[in-house]
Amino acid sequence: MLIVNERPVPFREGMRMGDLVDEIKPQADVLLLNGMVVGRDALLQDGDICSLIHTGEIPSALEMENALEARHSPEVQEKLRKATVGIMGLGGLGSAAAVSLVKVGVGRLILADHDVVVLSNIHRQHYFIDQIGLRKTRALKETLVHINPFVAVETREVKLDSRLIREIFGRVDVLLECFDNPAMKAVALRTVLNHMPGIGYVGTSGLAGCASGNTILTRKIKPGIYIVGDDESDVRTSGSLLAPRVGIAAHHQANQAVRLLLGMDEP
Amino acid sequence: MQIICNGQRRELEEDTSLAMMLGILNLDPNTVVAEVNKKIIERDQYEDLRLRDGDRVELIRFVGGG
Incomplete structure (x- = not known):
């Protein structure tokens, strides 16, 4: 059996890469055999992993x-695909967490x-210089759709209260608090805690500066x-917010x- | 009177409000989530809520950055 573009394909003795291209994806212009770029004449062996790529083509859903x-297992992926995650605040925490969650396949x-x-966001937030001036909701949605066009991204341009x-x-399954302002975190x-029983929640406190990344922890407050x-690392006293340490916290979230x-309710 | 705050015994004067206790601890009440005897207190009650002897208070303080 071969694995071709993530799917099993029966192996035949004497098969070459060009046979796969003709049978499966005639428009392919980049051919990978076990991760190496090869030509149409490359001879295949049972168990080979092949990728047939048409450069620039957007994969189907x-x-x-x-x-x-193939990577996360169908059971894990089904749970992630059916899930809704809310993100409050799209700065250094929220933009990085959103990218990570789209990559992993949250639906x-x-x-x-x-x-x-604005320009002063670019050093730590997941935006590009040609997005300066756009709403963060719109800019981030553009980026997320670039990573996976089949994820549902809903945006709200509001000042939350x-x-x-x-x-x-x-109605979200998990809500991430990614605010900058400590009063809004509270x-x-x-x-x-008072009004939304049953939803998962991951907030943040203490991620400024460049103290050891190993001091950033995920603590369980309640189920x-x-x-x-x-x-403790307050942006007012620990210096600026730096992309690496904010990113560590975002990825903890x-x-x-x-x-x-x-279904794992432990840190 | 004595209360227990984040697991530690603390001596307070009678009739101390939650907001006054946060002041003693040098905490900005807006950045603190407070639970008194397992009940999460809404921010607009911090000034009125009087602590009583034996109360169990849990505080979560937030610092800025995101």
């Missing part, structure tokens, strides 16, 4: 799903922020409720979201 299932994201991309958090995120956690950070979606 099925091909993308197959690629994710639906709801993104909320009222800010515009307790009422809007309940309205917009009332508003969000109070809202979830389904987590806080990521070192609990994304990882805990995935764990919750897969």
Whole structure:
């Protein structure tokens, strides 16, 4: 058996790469045999892994799903595909967490922020210089759709408060708090604990500066409720926000979201 | 009177409000989530809520950055 573009294909003695191209994807212009670029005349062996690529072609939804299932298993992927994750704030935390969650195949994201991309965001947030001036919701959605056009990305250009958090995120599976402002972090956690029972939640506190990345932890506060950070590195006292350490925290958040979606309620 | 705050015993004057206790701890009340005897307190109650002897208080303080 061969694996061709993530799918099993019967092996025949004497098969060459060109045979696969003719049978499966005549428009392919880049051929990989076990990860190496080869030509049409490359001889195949049983068990080979082949990729037939048409440069620039966007894969189908099925091909993308197959690629994710091959890596994460169909059981894991089904749970992630059916999940909705909300993200409050699309700065250094929210933009990086969103990219990670789309890459892993979470099926639906709801993104909320009222800010515009400015030059001083680029050093740590997942935006590009040609997006300066766009709403962060729109800019990030463009990027996410570039990674996976089949994910459902909903955006809300609002300044969140307790009422809007309940309205917009009332039905998500997991909610990520990615605010910069510590008062809003507290508003969000109070809202979830008092008014949104049963949803998973991952907040943040303490991720500024460039202290050791090993001090950033995911702590369980209550069932389904987590806080990521070192609990003390304040942006007012620890210096600026630096992409690497904010990114560590963002990926702790994304990882805990995935764990919750897969039924693992431990840090 | 004595309360237990984040697992530690703490001596407070009678009739101390939650907001006053946060002031003593030098914490900005807006950045703190407070649970008193297993109940999450809404922010607009911090000034009115009087702590009582034996209360169990859990505080989560947030610092900025995101």
